[in-house]
Structure formats: structure tokens, C-alpha cells
Amino acid sequence: MRNSQENSSISRRHFLGLAGGAAGMAALVSMGVSTSWAKNNPEIDIDNIDHQESETDVLVIGSGMAGLFAAVKAHDAGSNVLLVSKGRLGSSGQTPFAKGIFAYDETTTNFSIDDFVNAISSSALGTNNKAYTRQLAEHSLARVNELRAWGFFDSPLYFNSFNKPIEERNITVKERIVITHLIKENGRIAGAAGFSLGEEKIHIFNAKSVILCTGAGGFKPNGFPICDLTHDGTIMAYNIGAKVTGKEWNDGHPGQSKNAAACFDGWHGMFERKPGTTNVEIHHDLGVDLNYKAYMMGSPIKMGRPGEEKVNDIEGGPYVPEEFRNRKPHGAEPDSADSKSRNRRPPKEGGAPPGMTGTIVGGSSAGMAIHKSEGLVPINDKCESNIPGLYAAGDALGSYMVGAIYTQIGSSLAGSAVQGAVAAEAASEYSKSTALPVNSKTKINLIREEILAPLKREAGYSPAWVTQTLQGVMIPNFVLYIKKENMMKAALAYIEELRDHHMPMLRAADLHELRLAHETSNMIISAEMKLKASIMRTESRCSHYRLDYPEIDDENWQAWINILKGEDGSMKFEKQSFGSWPDNQGSI
Amino acid sequence: MVFSMLVGLPMLFWALGDFPRRTVLKEVISIVTLIALSLMIGQFFLTRNSRKMLNINSMGLVIDLHKIIGYIFTGVLLLHPFFIVFPRYFESGVEPEEAFITLLTTFSSTGVILGIMAWLLMLTIGLTSIFRNRLPMKFSSWRLLHGILSIVFIIVASWHAIELGRHTDIAMSIFIILLSVSGVLLLLKRYFLNLKLG
Amino acid sequence: MAINSINGCIGCGTCVKTCPTDVIRLDKRTGKAVIAYPADCQICHLCRMYCPVDAITITPDKSIPVIVSWG
Numbered sequence: 001m002r003n004s005q006e007n008s009s010i011s012r013r014h015f016l017g018l019a020g021g022a023a024g025m026a027a028l029v030s031m032g033v034s035t036s037w038a039k040n041n042p043e044i045d046i047d048n049i050d051h052q053e054s055e056t057d058v059l060v061i062g063s064g065m066a067g068l069f070a071a072v073k074a075h076d077a078g079s080n081v082l083l084v085s086k087g088r089l090g091s092s093g094q095t096p097f098a099k100g101i102f103a104y105d106e107t108t109t110n111f112s113i114d115d116f117v118n119a120i121s122s123s124a125l126g127t128n129n130k131a132y133t134r135q136l137a138e139h140s141l142a143r144v145n146e147l148r149a150w151g152f153f154d155s156p157l158y159f160n161s162f163n164k165p166i167e168e169r170n171i172t173v174k175e176r177i178v179i180t181h182l183i184k185e186n187g188r189i190a191g192a193a194g195f196s197l198g199e200e201k202i203h204i205f206n207a208k209s210v211i212l213c214t215g216a217g218g219f220k221p222n223g224f225p226i227c228d229l230t231h232d233g234t235i236m237a238y239n240i241g242a243k244v245t246g247k248e249w250n251d252g253h254p255g256q257s258k259n260a261a262a263c264f265d266g267w268h269g270m271f272e273r274k275p276g277t278t279n280v281e282i283h284h285d286l287g288v289d290l291n292y293k294a295y296m297m298g299s300p301i302k303m304g305r306p307g308e309e310k311v312n313d314i315e316g317g318p319y320v321p322e323e324f325r326n327r328k329p330h331g332a333e334p335d336s337a338d339s340k341s342r343n344r345r346p347p348k349e350g351g352a353p354p355g356m357t358g359t360i361v362g363g364s365s366a367g368m369a370i371h372k373s374e375g376l377v378p379i380n381d382k383c384e385s386n387i388p389g390l391y392a393a394g395d396a397l398g399s400y401m402v403g404a405i406y407t408q409i410g411s412s413l414a415g416s417a418v419q420g421a422v423a424a425e426a427a428s429e430y431s432k433s434t435a436l437p438v439n440s441k442t443k444i445n446l447i448r449e450e451i452l453a454p455l456k457r458e459a460g461y462s463p464a465w466v467t468q469t470l471q472g473v474m475i476p477n478f479v480l481y482i483k484k485e486n487m488m489k490a491a492l493a494y495i496e497e498l499r500d501h502h503m504p505m506l507r508a509a510d511l512h513e514l515r516l517a518h519e520t521s522n523m524i525i526s527a528e529m530k531l532k533a534s535i536m537r538t539e540s541r542c543s544h545y546r547l548d549y550p551e552i553d554d555e556n557w558q559a560w561i562n563i564l565k566g567e568d569g570s571m572k573f574e575k576q577s578f579g580s581w582p583d584n585q586g587s588i
Numbered sequence: 589m590v591f592s593m594l595v596g597l598p599m600l601f602w603a604l605g606d607f608p609r610r611t612v613l614k615e616v617i618s619i620v621t622l623i624a625l626s627l628m629i630g631q632f633f634l635t636r637n638s639r640k641m642l643n644i645n646s647m648g649l650v651i652d653l654h655k656i657i658g659y660i661f662t663g664v665l666l667l668h669p670f671f672i673v674f675p676r677y678f679e680s681g682v683e684p685e686e687a688f689i690t691l692l693t694t695f696s697s698t699g700v701i702l703g704i705m706a707w708l709l710m711l712t713i714g715l716t717s718i719f720r721n722r723l724p725m726k727f728s729s730w731r732l733l734h735g736i737l738s739i740v741f742i743i744v745a746s747w748h749a750i751e752l753g754r755h756t757d758i759a760m761s762i763f764i765i766l767l768s769v770s771g772v773l774l775l776l777k778r779y780f781l782n783l784k785l786g
Numbered sequence: 787m788a789i790n791s792i793n794g795c796i797g798c799g800t801c802v803k804t805c806p807t808d809v810i811r812l813d814k815r816t817g818k819a820v821i822a823y824p825a826d827c828q829i830c831h832l833c834r835m836y837c838p839v840d841a842i843t844i845t846p847d848k849s850i851p852v853i854v855s856w857g
């Protein structure tokens with residue numbers, strides 16, 4: 001049923017679409033129309049909602065691979081640790097779906113660590129942060145061995161192996177709590193706040209240091225299991241002044257055209273397999289070459305079989321370094337390797353999901369960048385952010401560990417483990433020299449109000465509808481992947497409308513919708529960051545492709561883009577040269 | 589006739605019901621379990637009470653059938669909790685042992701408690717039948733015990749099946765209830781008749 | 787319709803915790819798992835794999851429009 005408000009809002013958008021030169025968008029935008037404007041009817045007694053405060057030395061937010069190691073290692077470094085997550089240990093974020101983990105093992109490769117770092121840099125066209133690339137190689141085997149001892153490789157489900165070290169150490173875990181705010185007092189981190197999904201309760205965490213292990217995120221896309229991730233950590237940190245990077249890059253995972261939303265089916269049973277390890281094997285993969293092909297040729301697009309020559313049948317498109325053009329990766333075992341054992345090698349990211357040979361569509365991971373290329377800007381190799389006491393690890397840290405394109409197979413999972421441990425030690429160290437900060441009552445009350453606001457709104461916009469609208473604006477190939485300035489500006493007009501008019505009017509009837517409301521806000525800000533950073537980067541490199549600037553521009557763009565919130569609340573941008581730490585704090 | 593009803597009706601409801609179809613192994617296990625329950629309730633009709641109804645002349649045959657069905661399907665139902673987690677050996681997911689422990693420790697569930705009770709009652713009925721001769725008990729009091737235990741068992745078991753059964757829709761529930769109620773009534777009628785006569 | 791039906795649930799609550807997108811809840815009255823927010827199901831099958839009695843059935847289709855990058 002459509003009511004009149006709905007109709008008028010659509011025609012208004014239709015007008016905007018035409019004005020932006022993108023009439024096609026209006027049609028997309030109007031796809032999800034069932035609940036755009038309705039009176040709110042909360043089922044919750046908002047004024048009597050419970051309130052719980054907890055204290056800890058190190059607060060770890062997120063319970064994927066990074067969160068696991070952050071909690072375990074901070075405990076082992078002598079800190080009191082509290083682990084809080086939106087979901088369940090080992091069963092939320094992207095971790096449950098990753099099945100190949102990289103371990104640099106000098107006994108099985110003829111690459112030295114230096115060779116490895118150099119090979120990654122050459123595939124990544126300079127976009128990687130060598131300190132983090134090296135750290136990955138140095139620590140991955142130790143983390144993998146710990147995982148093995150906990151039983152990680154014995155089951156396709158990770159809860160038990162993750163729970164083992166946590167239980168042994170008696171670490172407190174609080175699950176199904178959505179963190180919405182980081183708390184800053186006197187310029188340093190003081191804790192975090194959020195609400196529980198299962199009970200009517202607000203949680204305030206008072207902590208000496210916080211490690212964000214909140215993963216990456218996307219626009220709740222179809223075909224990639226990241227609909228629980230909306231860059232929450234990044235946006236919370238941005239809101240208190242942390243620098244954020246990597247928003248212009250794109251993960252180019254395709255999905256299958258039939259039942260595109262079915263992640264499990266699209267990955268052909270991979271989620272049911274036990275994990276395994278991967279060796280040095282470097283690609284230049286999963287950027288936007290398929291998106292370019294689809295843009296130039298239209299649908300249907302088919303996936304090339306692994307081992308096939310890279311698709312060279314179209315002119316132009318993203319630049320792939322010569323030595324990585326052939327699909328055969330750098331550093332992989334020689335061809336003489338027993339072909340049977342090759343087939344049984346652990347599944348891994350790289351190429352399309354296994355078994356995907358039919359017609360494919362793009363956007364399955366829309367809104368997500370290459371793992372580790374987006375997130376908080378580290379000020380050193382200890383996963384520290386520019387806010388004292390705030391650390392980030394794994395997909396939440398913009399470490400550029402392997403650059404802005406997929407290079408080393410299986411490094412994402414390994415990198416989260418490695419960085420979780422590194423951040424833990426740094427955060428523990430920091431906590432020892434810090435007193436527990438005092439949270440001001442007024443600030444807590446303000447945060448409480450902000451958390452609950454969507455429940456209190458008498459009327460407003462449903463998060464589901466705003467999300468669909470955002471998807472319709474952002475996900476088309478000609479907006480998010482094959483970029484041009486005027487189109488991105490048109491999309492930005494929509495996103496700014498959502499930000500200024502709809503975000504303050506999101507409504508929620510229950511705790512599930514309250515979560516959706518906060519996630520939707522984060523997606524809107526992420527979309528704004530993605531568009532603005534993409535407009536700013538006037539070149540093409542790795543997984544960022546501009547149709548109007550198709551060449552690599554080494555003169556101006558040997559630099560990462562950092563985003564931060566200005567004093568006036570506006571979004572500010574700065575360049576940070578490749579190979580240097582932020583604010584000219586020396587070279588890497 | 590009665591047999592085909594006891595075996596056929598649950599299969600019919602299984603076939604007609606709007607249940608998701610799964611692997612052959614899982615469906616076979618489900619059907620065998622359904623038939624086992626149905627036949628166990630049917631045991632109330634396979635007694636000397638109901639010889640006429642069954643149209644079987646030899647009392648010995650009725651008792652033999654009662655015993656055979658009793659032992660086989662008590663066995664099946666005793667294994668039923670394991671059957672539920674058994675297919676996990678062949679597919680990816682939670683380990684069967686772990687699933688079994690979760691299953692047995694979900695005490696918040698009425699259905700699980702009823703199931704455990706029914707399982708223990710069934711075990712008692714089975715053991716007291718196998719070792720009847722060794723029990724220090726007259727046949728008539730054993731029979732009374734057997735009857736009472738059976739009534740309690742069938743009430744608990746039916747309730748459990750209706751509460752938790754994967755395949756209990758309205759039709760299946762009505763079938764189970766009608767069958768149990770008539771079986772129990774039949775037995776009670778006999779006891780009261782006996783009391784009056786005695 | 788993504789997560790499609792739950793049959794034979796014992797109410798252990800595992801799936802509620804396991805679902806990354808908070809689709810499933812325990813019904814207050816019956817104590818059993820119910821599909822509370824099907825539109826948010828990402829069809830990842832974690833709930834099914836973790837369920838001790840394999841009660842959950844999932845289909846590959848979705849009830850809300852699926853937006854992709856080209857078609």
C-alpha cells in the first residue's frame with residue numbers, strides 16, 4: 001500500500017535524479033516501497049530501560065579472528081580484559097566464512113621475508129604499508145600454530161576453538177551487544193557504549209584502552225555474508241576524531257546471477273569446510289576488472305576458469321602489472337606439484353568463490369574495500385590510532401597490510417590474528433600507565449539519548465527502506481565501481497539528502513530495528529566517505545578505477561587518503577605519502 | 589487393517605504435511621520413528637482385551653505380536669535421541685556428540701524433559717518385560733504395573749511428540765491424541781470391568 | 787524466502803546467538819525459535835549448521851528485492 005507521502009517523496013527524488021543527470025537511479029530508488037513512512041509504535045518501555053556499567057583495563061570490541069587474539073593476548077600480557085560483540089564469538093563478522101589462513105613458513109618457501117615484502121609491494125603498486133606486510137610474515141606462523149592447538153583446523157565451525165582459550169583464561173565475554181559510541185574524555189579514550197539485543201538494557205563500558213576489532217562492512221549487499229557489518233567501528237572512531245583511510249578502494253567479489261543473495265549457495269559449500277593453511281602465493285586479484293568488463297560489454301558475464309589467461313579481450317580497464325597478468329600466481333608451487341594434492345588444497349579467497357562458473361553479477365560485497373586497506377589510520381606499527389588509548393586490529397584497521405588489491409592469498413585471516421595480538425600488547429602496555437578515566441555523567445546521558453532516539457520517534461523513516469534506497473543509489477556498477485566525477489556527484493546529492501534529512505529521522509519499533517537504525521546511519525556516512533574519497537583520487541590504481549582518469553598518476557598519487565572530522569563537524573581529507581606515517585612522523 | 593492404519597496413517601500425514609524435505613537418511617529415520625510411536629500406541633490394542641476387535645483367534649499370536657513389536661520398536665525409540673544427531677556424522681556442522689549434549693541439557697524445554705521421562709519409562713517397561721520371570725511379582729500385579737506404566741508412558745510420549753515433533757502438524761497431533769486416548773480408555777475399561785467382576 | 791522454516795526445535799537458543807544478523811528469536815510463550823526478521827537473513831546457513839537437532843530449513847531466494855551492480 002502506498003500512501004500519499006510516499007508518492008510525493010518518490011517524485012521529489014525523481015526530480016533530484018533528473019537534476020543529477022541520473023534518471024535511472026530514481027527507478028532503482030523506488031524499488032523498496034512498502035514501509036517508507038509510517039507511525040512508529042515502539043514495543044519497549046523506553047523510560048525504564050535498564051542501565052549497566054562495567055569497568056576493565058582493555059575493552060575488546062568484536063569477536064572475530066582479531067577480537068579473539070586481542071582478548072587472549074591482552075589477558076596474557078597481564079590486563080583485565082572484557083570482550084564485547086554484536087554477535088557471537090567466532091560466529092559473527094567475516095571470520096566464520098574464511099577457510100584459508102596464510103602462514104609464512106621459511107621451511108616451505110624459497111621467498112625470504114624481504115622477497116615477500118617486495119613481491120607484495122610490486123603487485124600492490126606501492127599501496128601497501130611495508131611495516132605491516134613484514135609483521136604479517138613474521139608473526140603469522142606463530143598465530144596459526146596457536147589456532148591449531150585450540151582445535152581451529154578440526155571443525156568447520158569456529159565457536160569451540162575460539163572459546164577454548166577464552167574459557168581457559170576466564171575472560172568475560174558479552175555477546176549480542178551493539179556498540180554505538182566510543183567515549184573520549186580529556187583527549188583520550190575512556191570506554192564505549194551500546195545496547196543489548198536480547199534484553200532492554202544500555203551498556204556503558206569504562207575502559208583504560210579500547211581495541212576495535214569490529215571488522216569492515218558494506219551496504220548490506222547481496223551475496224557476501226557481511227550484512228552484520230556496517231563499518232560501525234570506523235564511524236564511531238571517526239566521530240570522536242580518529243583518522244580513517246581506504247574508502248576509495250573496492251572489493252570486487254562477484255556473485256552468481258541466480259539467487260544472488262544466497263551467500264551459502266554462491267560459495268558452493270565452502271562455508272561447510274574445515275579451514276586449512278596457505279603458502280606464499282601472490283596475485284593481483286579481485287579488484288574491478290570484471291566490473292569494467294561488465295560495464296563495457298553488458299550482461300551476461302561469465303567467470304573465466306582458474307588457470308585461464310586473464311581476460312584481455314577488451315580495451316582499457318584497470319592496470320594489472322605485467323608479471324601478474326597470467327592467472328598463475330607469483331610464488332605458487334611449480335606446476336610439477338602433484339595435481340591431486342593441488343586440487344585438495346584449502347579453499348581460499350582469490351578468484352571468484354569456488355565452483356562459480358555460471359553467469360555472474362557484481363556488487364556482492366558492495367560497500368567493502370580490500371581487506372585491511374580501509375579502517376583506522378595507524379600512527380605506528382603497533383595498531384595505535386591518533387586517539388590515545390584507542391587501537392584497532394584486523395579489518396577495522398587501515399593497515400594496508402597487503403595493499404589496495406588482493407595480493408597474498410589467505411592473508412586477511414592471518415593479518416587479523418597477527419594484528420589482534422600486536423594491538424593487545426600495545427594496549428596492555430598503555431593501560432598499565434593509565435588510570436581508569438572517569439566518564440562524565442552529562443556525556444553518558446547524552447549518549448543514552450542518542451542510542452535510544454530512534455525508539456522515541458513518533459514518526460520517521462524505516463531503516464530498511466533507507467537502506468534499500470542507499471543500495472539503489474550506491475550499488476550500480478556505474479556509481480561504485482566504474483567511477484566518473486559527475487556520476488559520483490549525483491550520487492553524493494542523494495547520500496547527502498539521506499544524511500541531512502533521513503538519518504535524523506530514522507525510527508525503530510524494537511531492539512532489532514534500533515540496531516538497523518544505527519547501522520543505517522553508519523552506512524550513510526560510509527557512503528559519503530566512499531564517494532568523496534573516490535572523487536578526490538583523480539587516478540586509477542589497484543581496485544580504484546576512474547573512467548575519467550584511467551591512468552596511474554605516480555606524480556600526484558603515491559599517497560593514501562585519510563578522512564577526519566573537522567572541528568565544525570565537516571568531513572576533511574588529507575593525503576599521506578606512501579611509505580610514511582601520518583603527520584610526517586617519519587618514514588615506514 | 590489395523591496394522592495398515594497404524595503404519596499407513598503416520599506415513600500419509602508425513603507425505604501430505606507441509607514439511608521441508610531433507611536427505612533420504614534423515615527422512616527414513618523420521619518415518620521409522622513416526623511408525624514406531626504409532627505402533628507403540630497400537631500396543632494397547634494388541635492385548636487380550638481386544639482380541640475380538642482384531643479378529644485374530646489365537647491369543648498366543650496376539651501376545652507374540654505384542655512382544656515382537658514391543659521389543660523392536662522400544663529399541664527404535666530408545667535409539668531415537670541418537671538418531672536425531674546421527675546424520676551429523678555425514679555432514680558439516682556441529683559435532684554429533686556436542687549436539688547430543690546440548691539436546692539432553694536443554695532443561696528449559698518441556699518437550700525435552702518429557703522426552704527424557706518417556707525414555708526412562710520406556711526403558712523400565714522394556715526391562716521389566718524382559719526380566720519379568722525374575723521379578724518377585726505375581727503375573728497379575730506385573731500386568732497391572734505394566735499397564736499403569738504404559739499409560740503414563742504413552743501420555744508423556746505423546747505429549748513429547750506433539751510438543752517437539754518435527755512432523756507434528758494438526759493432522760498428526762489429532763491422530764496421536766485420538767489413538768492414545770482410545771488405547772488408554774480401552775485398557776482402563778478392562779481394569780474397571782476386572783475390578784467390578786473381582 | 788531465505789530462512790524458511792523451523793521444525794522440531796528444542797528451544798536451546800543456539801541459533802539466536804549464532805545468527806550474525808539477529809533474524810531468530812525465542813518465542814516467549816512456547817520457548818521455541820521463531821523467524822522474527824526474515825528480511826534480514828543473509829542466507830549464510832550458520833544457524834542451520836550450529837543447530838543441534840537440524841531443525842532449520844533455508845532456501846536460496848529472498849523476499850525483498852535483491853540489488854546488484856548490473857543485470
Ligand SMILES: Cc1cc2nc3c(=O)[nH]c(=O)nc-3n(C[C@H](O)[C@H](O)[C@H](O)COP(=O)(O)OP(=O)(O)OC[C@H]3O[C@@H](n4cnc5c(N)ncnc54)[C@H](O)[C@@H]3O)c2cc1C
Nearest residue numbers: 062063064065066086093094095179215394395410412413
Ligand atoms: C565469504 C568470505 C570468505 C573469505 N575467505 C577468506 C579466506 O579464505 N582467507 C582469508 O584470509 N580471508 C578470507 N576472508 C576475509 C576474512 O574473513 C576477514 O578478513 C577476517 O575474518 C576479518 O577478521 P576480523 O576479526 O578483523 O573481523 P570480523 O571477523 O569481521 O569480526 C568483526 C567482529 O566485530 C563485531 N562487531 C561489528 N560491529 C560491532 C558493533 N557495533 N558492536 C559490537 N561488535 C561489533 C562483529 O560482531 C564481529 O564479531 C573471507 C571473507 C568472507 C566474507
Ligand code: SF4
Nearest residue numbers: 795796798799801837
Ligand atoms: S538451534 Fe535449533 S533447537 Fe536450538 S533454538 Fe535454534 S532451532 Fe531450536
Ligand code: SF4
Nearest residue numbers: 805827828830831833
Ligand atoms: S542463514 Fe544466516 S542470516 Fe539467515 S537466519 Fe541463519 S544464521 Fe541468520
